[in-house]
Amino acid sequence: MDGAVYQNGVLRVPVNGEIDHHGARVWRDELDELIRVHRPRELLLDLQGVAFMDSAGLGLLLGRYRHMCTLGGRLVLLHAPASCVKMLRLSGADRFIYLKEERKEESV
Amino acid sequence: MRKKPINEMKLDFASRSVNEGFARSAAAAFACQLDPTLDELADIKTAVSEAVTNAIIHGYRNQSGTVTLGGKMYEDGLLTFTVTDRGCGMENVHKAMEPLFTGAPNEERAGMGFVIMQSFMDKVTVSSKPGKGTRVTLQRRLRRRR
Ligand SMILES: Nc1ncnc2c1ncn2[C@@H]1O[C@H](COP(=O)(O)OP(=O)(O)O)[C@@H](O)[C@H]1O
Ligand SMILES: [Mg+2]
Numbered sequence: 672m673d674g675a676v677y678q679n680g681v682l683r684v685p686v687n688g689e690i691d692h693h694g695a696r697v698w699r700d701e702l703d704e705l706i707r708v709h710r711p712r713e714l715l716l717d718l719q720g721v722a723f724m725d726s727a728g729l730g731l732l733l734g735r736y737r738h739m740c741t742l743g744g745r746l747v748l749l750h751a752p753a754s755c756v757k758m759l760r761l762s763g764a765d766r767f768i769y770l771k772e773e774r775k776e777e778s779v
Numbered sequence: 780m781r782k783k784p785i786n787e788m789k790l791d792f793a794s795r796s797v798n799e800g801f802a803r804s805a806a807a808a809f810a811c812q813l814d815p816t817l818d819e820l821a822d823i824k825t826a827v828s829e830a831v832t833n834a835i836i837h838g839y840r841n842q843s844g845t846v847t848l849g850g851k852m853y854e855d856g857l858l859t860f861t862v863t864d865r866g867c868g869m870e871n872v873h874k875a876m877e878p879l880f881t882g883a884p885n886e887e888r889a890g891m892g893f894v895i896m897q898s899f900m901d902k903v904t905v906s907s908k909p910g911k912g913t914r915v916t917l918q919r920r921l922r923r924r925r
Contacts, residue, residue: 692832693796699887723803725828730889754821761898762878762891 682711687720690728838866
């Protein structure tokens, strides 16, 4: 995946585009492959470039959280868009998926 | 009785996952005539995307079919969208709408589609008949800004 960086146990991946049911499938495979290769203790997803996300994106994040759990690691989100934060709160997932520097403006 | 809508639209499209983006963008473009905020627009796109995705993957179970998206807007800032499929329908709508319920657990579905529609819109109505199909109506009143 373009721009993925692994350093000191942290795998940082920029995620971009529209994460719906159509788009989530590709990301699931890409992220799982990166996790399998690097076995990080932290997966840091930079969501700055995400233009849209619905519950398929939420499913993608929950699935990667579970994958990180099997490695004893954690999932951290950087620049999560407002809709993503809202969905995490609705599902209660904000209790175990960490948020850093939430995005201010909702991009459309 | 509600007054007549000031504008209406209707779109038929194939139940293919690439059309999820097409449908929510069309809904957003329609809503733009009422001068929504960016947050309102984002909420509408998400809710329409949930309903359309459900029609495609649950209603038609990824088989080919036609999904219909209807939109209406009213003088007072009310927007309604209907998403209709003629797919498998639901036995128990109440159960389907419960948080975390999913009929497709092995696909990484969050089971949060209906919950998101309800929290992002003002009102969600679902009518469904097994073997006949499903219609989801989404309502949202936009804040007047003028
Ligand atoms: N249009 C539809 N036709 C048939 N079943 C549906 C439809 N929409 C939703 N469902 C049922 O309701 C369940 C819950 O939907 P939802 O809350 O969006 O969660 P998810 O899509 O993640 O499963 C689905 O898993 C499916 O069983
Ligand atoms: Mg759904």
